[in-house]
Amino acid sequence: xxxxxxxxxxxxxxxxxxxxxxxxxxxxxxxxxxxxxxxxxxxxxxxxxxxxxxxxxxxxxxxxxxxxxxxxxxxxxxxxxxxxxxxxxxxxxxxxxxxxxxxxxxxxxxxxxxxxxxxxxxxxxxxxxxxxxxxxxxxxxxxxxxxxxxxxxxxxxxxxxxxxxxxxxxxxxxxxxxxxxxxxxxxxxxxxxxxxxxxxxxxxxxxxxxxxxxxxxxxxxxxxxxxxxxxxxxxxxxxxxxxxxxxxxxxxxxxxxxxxxxxxxxxxxxxxxxxxxxxxxxxxxxxxxxxxxxxxxxxxxxxxxxxxxxxxxxxxxxxxxxxxxxxxxxxxxxxxxxxxxxxxxxxxxxxx
Numbered sequence: 001x002x003x004x005x006x007x008x009x010x011x012x013x014x015x016x017x018x019x020x021x022x023x024x025x026x027x028x029x030x031x032x033x034x035x036x037x038x039x040x041x042x043x044x045x046x047x048x049x050x051x052x053x054x055x056x057x058x059x060x061x062x063x064x065x066x067x068x069x070x071x072x073x074x075x076x077x078x079x080x081x082x083x084x085x086x087x088x089x090x091x092x093x094x095x096x097x098x099x100x101x102x103x104x105x106x107x108x109x110x111x112x113x114x115x116x117x118x119x120x121x122x123x124x125x126x127x128x129x130x131x132x133x134x135x136x137x138x139x140x141x142x143x144x145x146x147x148x149x150x151x152x153x154x155x156x157x158x159x160x161x162x163x164x165x166x167x168x169x170x171x172x173x174x175x176x177x178x179x180x181x182x183x184x185x186x187x188x189x190x191x192x193x194x195x196x197x198x199x200x201x202x203x204x205x206x207x208x209x210x211x212x213x214x215x216x217x218x219x220x221x222x223x224x225x226x227x228x229x230x231x232x233x234x235x236x237x238x239x240x241x242x243x244x245x246x247x248x249x250x251x252x253x254x255x256x257x258x259x260x261x262x263x264x265x266x267x268x269x270x271x272x273x274x275x276x277x278x279x280x281x282x283x284x285x286x287x288x289x290x291x292x293x294x295x296x297x298x299x300x301x302x303x304x305x306x307x308x309x310x311x312x313x314x315x316x317x318x319x320x321x322x323x324x325x326x327x328x329x330x331x332x333x334x335x336x337x338x339x340x341x342x343x344x345x346x347x348x349x350x351x352x
Contacts, residue, residue: 043155043339046315049164050139050153056302058172062231064179069130069272072183072222076118079125082217088114091209117206121191125218126277127183129226131297134178136168140322141178147271149178149264149296150322152308155315155339166308167258170300179226179297181251182274183218184289185211211291219293223251226297250303253295255285257307260337261330263323268294310339 044052085098094107101107133144141149153166163169171178188211195204227249228234255262262285268274269281272294280288287294311319311334320330331342 041156041158043310043312044157044164046153046155046312046318049155049315050166052164053153054163054165054169054302056169056300058176058300061172061176062299064131064177064230066229067131067133067177069128071277072127072129072225074125074127074218074221076123076125076214079214079217079221080118082220083213084216084220085111085213087216088209088213091205091212114206114210117203118210121187121207121210123188123191123211123214124186125183125214126186126279127181127218127222128272128274128277129179129181129222129297130272131177131179131226131230132271134171134176135174136171136176138322139166139168141168141171143178143271147267148322149267150261150319151259152261152311152319152334152337153315154306154308155312156309165258165304165306167252167296167298167303170298170303177230177299179230179299180268180272180295181219181222181226181297182269182272182277182279182287182292182294183215183222184277184279184287184292185214185218186278186289188291189289208290211289215291215293219251219295223249223297227299230297231299248301249297249299250305251295251297252305253293258305260308261333263333265294268296308337311337313340 089096089098089101089107089110092110094101094104094110096104096107102111132147134141136142137148139151139153141151143149151166151168154164156164158164188207192204192207192211195201195207230249232248252258254264254268265281265285265287269279274294275281278289279292279294282288316330316334316338317327319334320327323330328342331338
């Protein structure tokens with residue numbers, strides 16, 4: 001216990017904030033080794049990239065059981081089986097596969113403490129999800145009510161048969177649907193603050209790490225429910241199959257590799273009425289409480305996670321026009337993905 005408490009204090013100094021890790025984080029890990037190679041690849045003009053889109057058939061367009069939103073408030077016992085403990089141990093810088101990692105004394109002690117705390121804490125999961133008629137228009141996904149989700153497309157010149165993907169490729173030009181969700185765990189920030197006030201860094205970090213895992217578990221639980229409501233009514237998967245994503249459909253989150261623009265969360269929150277559940281967006285589009293996850297649901301059997309990678313100026317200019325925003329503002333939000341150096345904005349000079 002002492003060693004773990006010391007590690008908790010250390011983690012507090014190097015990483016005081018935790019953000020929920022959704023499935024796309026795994027993709028980021030897989031892509032890390034390929035990053036340097038991708039940086040060297042030339043970019044296609046955006047129109048050539050669009051011509052090389054992923055061409056998927058739309059023979060089947062399943063209709064969800066309802067349209068609009070539904071609020072969901074499961075208890076912690078319901079979410080427990082959906083927890084991916086792998087990332088919980090990563091938060092404590094313990095490496096290994098679960099459950100084999102439990103053979104390590106430190107991991108076993110941490111796991112037992114987590115289960116004990118989970119059994120006694122009072123945390124409140126709240127979420128909302130829903131479905132809407134949708135279709136594509138170019139690289140955008142349009143909803144029946146006029147809402148428009150602007151998507152980005154890969155522009156790397158791969159030099160082989162790979163397509164230049166965009167999430168809009170997985171939505172039909174007409175007659176389709178799209179889903180969306182937002183979930184959160186209320187009470188963790190307040191409980192962690194109480195532990196911190198008592199100089200109990202160990203339990204403060206434990207609560208935050210558990211809340212993040214519960215938020216991801218909630219997102220996994222809700223995605224399963226959405227699949228049953230939409231296109232897999234009889235789906236019953238084992239925990240290992242869920243964690244390995246052996247199911248149809250994806251739930252990409254705005255701000256992650258396939259759709260890296262955080263500002264699209266504003267449209268998502270308005271669509272879901274997420275703020276009525278006590279989930280807020282900061283000026284930088286981070287979600288509060290911190291243990292929150294949001295995103296969209298795509299049902300196509302070929303839908304997959306990917307990274308859009310570097311973007312050319314032509315696509316960013318086109319994207320800014322589609323969003324109706326000034327180019328410098330869009331470049332600021334897409335900074336890590338820019339494949340060029342944006343022009344510097346002149347600084348006004350005061351006269352007098």
